Amino acid sequence: MAYIVVCSVTFILSILSLFSGFGLGSVLMPAFALFFPLQLAIAATAVVHLANNIFKVLLVGKNADWVTVVRFGIPAAISAMVGAALLTFLDKIPVLMSYSISSGTYEITVLKLSIGVIIVGFALFEISPFADKLEFDKKYMPLGGIISGFFGGLSGNQGALRSAFLIKSGLSKEAFIGTGTVATVIVDICRILVYGFSIYTTKLNTLSNEIWHLVIAATVVSFIGTFTANRLVKKIKFRTIQLIVCVMLITVGSAISLGIF
Numbered sequence: 001m002a003y004i005v006v007c008s009v010t011f012i013l014s015i016l017s018l019f020s021g022f023g024l025g026s027v028l029m030p031a032f033a034l035f036f037p038l039q040l041a042i043a044a045t046a047v048v049h050l051a052n053n054i055f056k057v058l059l060v061g062k063n064a065d066w067v068t069v070v071r072f073g074i075p076a077a078i079s080a081m082v083g084a085a086l087l088t089f090l091d092k093i094p095v096l097m098s099y100s101i102s103s104g105t106y107e108i109t110v111l112k113l114s115i116g117v118i119i120v121g122f123a124l125f126e127i128s129p130f131a132d133k134l135e136f137d138k139k140y141m142p143l144g145g146i147i148s149g150f151f152g153g154l155s156g157n158q159g160a161l162r163s164a165f166l167i168k169s170g171l172s173k174e175a176f177i178g179t180g181t182v183a184t185v186i187v188d189i190c191r192i193l194v195y196g197f198s199i200y201t202t203k204l205n206t207l208s209n210e211i212w213h214l215v216i217a218a219t220v221v222s223f224i225g226t227f228t229a230n231r232l233v234k235k236i237k238f239r240t241i242q243l244i245v246c247v248m249l250i251t252v253g254s255a256i257s258l259g260i261f
Helices: 002-020 024-033 038-063 066-091 110-127 129-133 138-155 159-166 173-201 210-232 238-257
Strands: 097-101 104-108
Touching (some): 002 024, 002 038, 002 210, 038 066, 038 173, 066 138, 066 173, 110 138, 110 238, 138 159, 138 173
């Protein structure tokens, strides 16, 4: 069941995320969280996310605006490491409350509540009229990198804010996709380094090796989805993709906040 759920979600979202600039990490993480502890689910998602974005770089990286990559990506990488370190701290805070529905028992923790609220907040922001009216001068690129990188390290969700800054910076559609992809790879590498240390020290790596097999399978499926999306890039409406992803984010974010995932 884990392979069916995770790989299906990966394939669909790897197609959507090439156009929208976000979505794969945001929704894939809850899919992993159905079968593994939340901290490990975020780390596993980061690995698939990184591999998928490296593949994207090979396809669209040539269109990146490298001045924007440096001004946005470097601050994002640094703040992502701070966010990833905070994730480890939040995971150690005791359960806030637990409740039962039918035969199931669910726990609400600071970590789950924080991540759930962030996911829902990003989704509501992205579909709001306010987001469409935002415009960012290129001088604000470092600030945008710091904000999106921090939340990327904390929750695996950086794409919505990254897209909000980059799409308003005067880049062409091709440059927007290429720049966002390169910046994402930089952030993913930094947060995976922090996650890896955290997972080792908390001994989460003593769990079944099944997750590594699942990560490999999801990575291969993500390549297929991204390759498919690259061939359809001129046929998809950007706003339609945003709305689909945002509905999914609100659903899973609410579920995580309530301790269901």
